[in-house]
Amino acid sequence: MLNYDIVIVGGGPAGLAAAVAARDAGVDKILILERDKELGGILNQCIHNGFGLHTFKEELTGPEYAYRFIEKVLAADIEYKLNTMVMDISKDRVVTAMSKEDGMYQIKAGAVILAMGCRERPRGALNIPGYRPAGIFSAGTAQRLVNIEGYMPGREVVILGSGDIGLIMARRMTLEGAKVKVVAELMPYSGGLKRNIVQCLDDFGIPLKLSHTVVDIEGKEHLTAVTIAAVDNKGKPIPGTEERYTCDTLLLSCGLIPENELSRNAGVEMSPITSGPIVNESLETNIPGVFACGNVLHVHDLVDYVSEEALRAGQNAAKYVKGQLSEAKADIEIVATDGARYTVPSTINIGRMDDKLTVRFRVGAVYKDSYVSVYFDDERVMHNKKRIMAPGEMEQVILLKDKLAEKPGLKKITVKIENE
Amino acid sequence: MEKRELTCIGCPMGCQITVELEAGEVISVTGNTCGIGDKYARNEVTHPERTVTSTSVVLGGDKPRVSVKTANNIPKDKIADVMKEIDAAVVTAPVHIGDIVVKDVCGTGVDVVATRNVEAV
Numbered sequence: 001m002l003n004y005d006i007v008i009v010g011g012g013p014a015g016l017a018a019a020v021a022a023r024d025a026g027v028d029k030i031l032i033l034e035r036d037k038e039l040g041g042i043l044n045q046c047i048h049n050g051f052g053l054h055t056f057k058e059e060l061t062g063p064e065y066a067y068r069f070i071e072k073v074l075a076a077d078i079e080y081k082l083n084t085m086v087m088d089i090s091k092d093r094v095v096t097a098m099s100k101e102d103g104m105y106q107i108k109a110g111a112v113i114l115a116m117g118c119r120e121r122p123r124g125a126l127n128i129p130g131y132r133p134a135g136i137f138s139a140g141t142a143q144r145l146v147n148i149e150g151y152m153p154g155r156e157v158v159i160l161g162s163g164d165i166g167l168i169m170a171r172r173m174t175l176e177g178a179k180v181k182v183v184a185e186l187m188p189y190s191g192g193l194k195r196n197i198v199q200c201l202d203d204f205g206i207p208l209k210l211s212h213t214v215v216d217i218e219g220k221e222h223l224t225a226v227t228i229a230a231v232d233n234k235g236k237p238i239p240g241t242e243e244r245y246t247c248d249t250l251l252l253s254c255g256l257i258p259e260n261e262l263s264r265n266a267g268v269e270m271s272p273i274t275s276g277p278i279v280n281e282s283l284e285t286n287i288p289g290v291f292a293c294g295n296v297l298h299v300h301d302l303v304d305y306v307s308e309e310a311l312r313a314g315q316n317a318a319k320y321v322k323g324q325l326s327e328a329k330a331d332i333e334i335v336a337t338d339g340a341r342y343t344v345p346s347t348i349n350i351g352r353m354d355d356k357l358t359v360r361f362r363v364g365a366v367y368k369d370s371y372v373s374v375y376f377d378d379e380r381v382m383h384n385k386k387r388i389m390a391p392g393e394m395e396q397v398i399l400l401k402d403k404l405a406e407k408p409g410l411k412k413i414t415v416k417i418e419n420e
Numbered sequence: 421m422e423k424r425e426l427t428c429i430g431c432p433m434g435c436q437i438t439v440e441l442e443a444g445e446v447i448s449v450t451g452n453t454c455g456i457g458d459k460y461a462r463n464e465v466t467h468p469e470r471t472v473t474s475t476s477v478v479l480g481g482d483k484p485r486v487s488v489k490t491a492n493n494i495p496k497d498k499i500a501d502v503m504k505e506i507d508a509a510v511v512t513a514p515v516h517i518g519d520i521v522v523k524d525v526c527g528t529g530v531d532v533v534a535t536r537n538v539e540a541v
Contacts, residue, residue, distance in 0.1 A: 047487035047535065061473055063487050063536035067517060123487045147475055150485040175474060175503050195429040201469065202427065203496070368433075387453075390432045 005029040005096050005321045006314075007109035009086050009262065012041020013303050014294025014310040015115035016069035019315030022113075024074045027321060032073070032080035033097055039080060040066035041117060043303065045144045047079065048168050050195075053303035056130065065303060088113075089266040093289055095275075110321035111289045113313055114263055114277065118256040118295040120165075126161075126254055130217030139165040139253035146172055154249030158226050159183040159191060160214050162190035162197070166253025171200035171248075180204070181245050184212040184228045184233060189366055191255075191392040193301075215242060217250065226250055256299045267288065270337075273342040274298040280328055281348045281357055282316040283309065291317045297361070298344050301394045304358070312354075326351050332410055339363050339370075339417030340395075348413070350404055357399045359415065363389045367417055372397060376407050376412040389417070421447070424465050430456035435463045469493035473535070476507045476521050481513030481538035488521050489535050494528045501526045513540040 005027045008015045019032050038044065043051070046062030053059060055089050056068065068383065073080065088096040093112050098104040106253045120138040137145075137153055143165060145151045155178050159166045162185040171182045183201060190197055201208050209228065215237050216227035230241035259274040260268070268277045269286040276297040279284040282293050293313035300368030319325040330347035343361045367389040374382035374397055382397060389395055397415060404410060422441040427434050437451040439461050449461045463469075471493050475485040488509075494502055502525050509522050517537045522532035 044536070045487075047475065049489060051472050059471070061487060061489055061535040064517060067536065147487060148483070148485065150475065175472075175499070193429075194432055194434040197434070198427050198429045203470070203499075240449070311451075322465065386432045388431060393432055 001094070002107040003029070004031045004107055004369045005110040006031070006113060007093075007107055007111075008032045008093070008115055009089070010034065010041065010115035010117055010294075011036070011039040011080055012080075012115065012117050012297070013043055013066065013069065013306045014117065014296070014313075015041070015113070016066070016073055017307040017310035018113045018115055018291075018317070019078050020069060020072045020076060021026070021311040022318045023078055025315050025318035027318045028073050030078050032078065033084045033086050033095070033395055034080060034082050035085050037082055039070050039082070042140070043142070046168075047147045048172075054302065055307055063301075069307070086262060089290070091267055091287055093287075094371065103286065105306075106374070109289075111291065111316050111317040113259075114268075114285075114290065114292040115294050115310065115313075116259045116262065116296040118258045118299055120252070121255040121257055123252060126160075126252065128214050128217060130214075131219055131250050133217070133219035133222050135219065135223030136217070136250045136252070139169045139251045141346065142169055142249075143172070144271050147177060151356070152176055152178065153251075154223075154247070156176065156181065156247040157249045157251060158214075158228070158245050158247045159251045159253060160228075161185060161253035161255070162192050162208060162210075163253040163255065164192045164196050165401050166251060167196040167200040168251070169251055170206050173202065174204045174206070178249075180206050181247060182206070182228065183208045184214060186213045186231060186254075187211070189234045189390065190243050193392065212382050213237065213269050214250070223248055223250055240315045256295065258296045258299065260296060263292070263296070268292075270417075271342060271346070272342065274346075279345045280330060281345050281353045282315060282319075282325060282328070283313040283345065284320070284328060287318050289317075298342070298362075305394060308358075308385050309360075330353070332404070332413055334359060334413045334415065336361055337414060337416050339347035340368060340372075340415045343415055348399075349405070350401065353401050353404070355401050359399060360394050360396045361393055361415055362394055363417060366390045371418045371420065373416050373418045374399075375412075375416070376404075376410055377412055383418075426461055426464055428452060428457040428460050430454070430460055434454055439465045441465060449503050468496040470496050470499060471522060472499055472502050472506070472532075473520040474503060476506055476511060476532075478515060478538045479510060479512045480541045481515065483538050486511065486515050486521070486538045487535045488532050490525065490528075490530050490531045492530045494525070494530050498526050502528070502532070506532055
């Protein structure tokens, strides 16, 4: 069996940043395991710009952002294996992996960092009626075909879902000569950034129909048409509002799901809300020495925050393998309620906490002129006005160790949204 | 007098902004709730600009395509022309981040540059 101090599952933005941080913290034997034939993860196909404004103070494309970290991994001589699938992670941190070159093998890891990312919600999870012809793609699959392989999935396109990938692909397909006829969104608001709605749809005159969904798909061999209809406030199609669009391509951009089969099999405790692991202040799961970061932990809006989170996971994993991390204890529970859907992390041990702890969360609806409030037990200690909060954007509060230390016996921190 | 309706991209508020123009000059900006909106609206109606990102064909590389971008913003009304030049461009591997794929694209003074590395095989 091979031995490594830290094994990182996934060579995307989270895995790369975690690896670099662990090396900077003085860990010698680090191994990144990557399923694809290159490092960089999903950023390689995100060729649009807008990445890195927080991290590098400039606007980069996805591949450029990824390369900033790949360069660091190469410069630090961190080992990585490509075309390698991790099959299993055990409770005592034995990682089973396989590849065409090396066959099946096992690695004993001092610490494991989960950085597998997420995947798109597929058609099967959307309950769309109609035929099952060719021509229906997730937006990310189409993105890979167009941007990496150089193939066009089709010429006449309808998009269901207004997540950012769907919006980006509306522009991308249009620039490559396709006709994007409509973007239908089930919710009364878009989950995408305003900038993308303006620059990917409005710029090209592509209509966005909110509170609309696909109610029929036609075509036996290949897609020939879809029908969309307006929905009521329960998401039920309203008869008489159907509109039929002839098309050869339907793209689905209906949400992302953290990819946690490995974590579940390992016995990692999961949050039903994020579909990611429940972690403590050190981004450590319920299994000692197993950490998580990036979209496998919770789906992020900006890659900059992924890098920042992964840095912390890498540093904490380094502390763990050096025996500098005291035993995990959940002294304080963080509860999300009244509009705040979840928090990452979920618990805090003051002894292990850094001077500052960023707690990230998302809201469940659009809130205007509302307050993000933080309670230490029953006492309100933070009350920050926000002009706007939307489910598509991550929110955060920063907790200071000093402030927590002033409240010995503190059991519960509550994050909630208040009108006043 | 000309009236233009815009959605501000400054933040998730997405204010609906109305700009009134007279002979190409901005007379008024209304509907915005902060300074970001005012600035965005004035730029957007007088000289809207965008960065264009796409891919070009690579010969002899370890990948069939190289991703590219305009190194700076180009005028919005040139997007279609710029895309034609990017689509027509063929480069030979190796190509590295920052290498020029199309020089002075469509006379904009802006180069199209590679945004990833493609090694020769």
